[in-house]
Amino acid sequence: MVGSLNRTCLVLNQNYEPLSITQVKRALCLIYLGKAEIVEQYGFGIHTVSNSFTAPSILRLLYFIHIKRPNLPLTKRNILKRDKYICQYCGTKNGPMTTDHVIPKKLGGKDTWENLVCACVKCNNRKGERTLEQADMELLRHPKRPHFFFIVHNLVRIPDPKWKQYLFLE
Ligand SMILES: [Zn+2]
Known part of the structure; x- marks a missing residue:
């Protein structure tokens, strides 16, 4: 039973936007307190001495x-x-990866999501302390600050495929 209570539960805002991830134990409290409703259930129940829940x-x-x-x-x-882990210059997945400043620090480039990309050692050395134009290199895609869904998708194991439609992963 302890294992089931430690399972994770996806919490949606009232407008169905993903909000957070919590433990089943906490989720049951929110329901008990009348603060939340169940949208989807796991295929197993939780049994305590006096009660059983899905x-x-x-x-x-x-x-x-x-x-x-x-x-x-x-x-x-x-x-x-x-x-x-894909080099944003040549597209390789091989070898150790580094982070490269698109606009080099020497030229005023900042440590930001928009200015840092994954680069293989070869491309990082080739680009050196030059701009894309100077090095005649291109980026596979424009680097951006990751969205909250990225965090959920990458850093948390998704325990139930039903989550995907709410996280816009389908
Ligand atoms: Zn590369």
């Missing part, structure tokens, strides 16, 4: 909450994850 997989809050999501930390690991 484990919720997706919950929807019955009230709307305005939330400012925490920013994903800008780290080498997260840059590489965002770019799926």
Whole structure:
């Protein structure tokens, strides 16, 4: 039973926008308190001495909450994850990956999601401290700050395929 209670549950805002991920234990509290309703259930139940429940997989809050999501930390690991460990210059997946400043630091380039990309060692060395134009190189795609759904998709194991439609992964 303890294992089932530690399963994760996707929490949707009142407007069905994904909000957070919580444990089944906490999800059951929200339902008990009348703050949320069950949208989807897992195929198993939870039995306690006096009660039995069907484990919720997706919950929807019955009230709307305005939330400012925490920013994903800008780290080498997260840059590489965002770019799926693909060199953004040549497209290779081979070899150790580095992060490259699109506009080099020497030329005023900043440490931002928009200016850092995953690059293989070869491309990083080839580009050196030059701009794309100077190096005559192109990016596979324009680097952006990852969306909240990226975090859910990449950093959390999705325990139920039903989540995908709510996370716009289908
Ligand atoms: Zn490369």
